[in-house]
Amino acid sequence: MDSRRARIPYGRILLVGLLPVMGALAVLGWQRSLYANAMLAALLAFWAICLLAVSVRREVEPLPTDPEPGRRTADAERQQKRLLAYLDLSPAPLMLLEGYRLRAVNRAARRLLATQDVVADPDPALVRAIAGTAPGLSVSLRLDFGAGAEGYALATADIVTAGEVNRIAALVGIEAEMRAAEARALRNLLNILSHEIMNGLTPIASLSQSAAELIENGGEEDRAEAQAAIRTVARRAEGLREFGEAYRRLARLPDPAMRVVDMAALIADLARLFRHRWPDIALTVETGTVPRAVEGDADQLHAALWALLQNAAEACGDQVQPEVMLRAEGAERMMMLTIGDNGAGVAPAMRDSIFQPFFTTKAEGSGVGLALARMIALAHLGDVTLLTDDLPGTRFRFAFAAGD
Known part of the structure; x- marks a missing residue:
């Protein structure tokens, strides 16, 4: 198709506009009479006709066009088909969560979920895990798709289509690895x-x-x-x-009883108990971006965080000026709490053992606190990790899904 663009002759418009005006001024200057008024009317009418003719007339010129539009379109279609084939051949089931509707994206997901597109009755635990796992994080969970419960690792990412944010998720079967672990x-x-x-x-x-x-x-x-x-x-x-x-x-740790938890009140209660229990240890609390309410088991979260605070207090108790820090922040449907101290830190040789049940380096320690905290975090679709950086002391990060 020949695509053309209109160009208005502004020079001609100006010339046509000036000529009748100059003529009208000359007539008025000659004399004020019936003939002068008639001549002025005629000139104005001529001016209007000229403007109308100029506005209707257009000079056109061709626009630059793609010399090979068909080839470019075909290349894009082939590239899209290739990417869709890669997704469909992926052994990991891929799912798309649109609001509360779950779709199977590739062949592995359609086979696992027994559907061709939308999952009619998705597992609430799966939907909750996809919605609650922030992009970049991975959680392990057990799901039953009809052949018995098996272990899976779940990872997510957010995609934006037509201005709407949806979440894509990948499941990887880790039953063999979980049994070995x-x-x-x-x-x-x-x-x-x-x-x-x-x-x-x-x-x-x-x-x-x-x-x-x-x-x-x-x-x-x-x-x-x-x-x-x-x-x-x-x-x-x-x-x-x-x-x-x-x-x-x-x-005998029970499954968490998920309810709305006031995190600000929970943190304030922990700080009050800590200062009463260890009045000689300086406690710093930072709650910059903490959501007002999250989903979780308040009793279990309290027990896990108290275990981490107790661990920090005991780790720095022999310092001249012992200090413990509790920092809370919310990010992308996740709640993250960092508990740190200015003690001697964890020796590199012990970092792989500190989460084992009953492992302890303290004379009066039970070796249960860190293991219990991690079990509670995992039950809340999160984890407890030791932050290994060059800063002095020890810092643990307790992360869990905060809900919608």
Whole structure:
């Protein structure tokens, strides 16, 4: 098609406009009479006709056109088909969340979700996980698509189409990796349990035997020594009971009861309890971009954050000026809380072990706090991570899905 552009002759318009005006002024200057008025009217009419003719007439010139529009369109279509084929052949199921409607994007998703496009009745846990996982983060969850619950890793990204933000998600099956990790965790747990139980039972058995012999064969002095031995046995038995109680708390952690949580009130309560418990440790609280309300289990979140604060207080307790920091910030449907201290920090050799249940470097520690905090974070579609940077002290980041 020949595309043309109109060009207005402004020079001609100016010339046509000036001629009748000059003529009218000349006539008026000649005399004021009926003939002069008639001549002026005629000139004005002629001027109007000329302007109308100029406005109707257009000079046109061709616009530059694409010499090969068909080839460019065909190349774009081939590129689009190639990208769609790559997506369709991806082994990872890809899904698109539009509001509360879930669509299967590629072949793997259509096969997994048993649909050709829109998922009629999506798993609420899957929809909640997609909506609650911020782009750039990954969470693990168990889903049942009809063949039994299996483990998946979920990653998300946001895309903008027609001014509307939608979320695309990818699922990767990690059932084999999760089973291997569970086997390693069980093996480590059994090693820890056997170590702790044997460490507790060995002196109990020895002291009990000694006390029995002293009571049976000894005199008054031996009786006093036997009583001291029995008191030691009682203390060791109490330590084993506390160890068993800590293990039971981890093993029986219930699923979170999701409700609306006032984060500002929760943080204020934690700060008040911390200052009462450790009045000699300076606590700094930063709550710049904290959402007023999030979704979560208030009791579990309180327990996890308190465990991290207690860990920080104990880590810096021997400093001349001990300091603990709690910073809270919300970002893209995620809540992130950083707890730090100015203690000695975590040795690089121990960084892979600190989240193991019952692992501790403290004489009176139970080794449960960090493991419990991570379990609670994972149940809230988040995680607890150790920030390994060059700053002094130790900082843990507790992140969890904040809901819509």
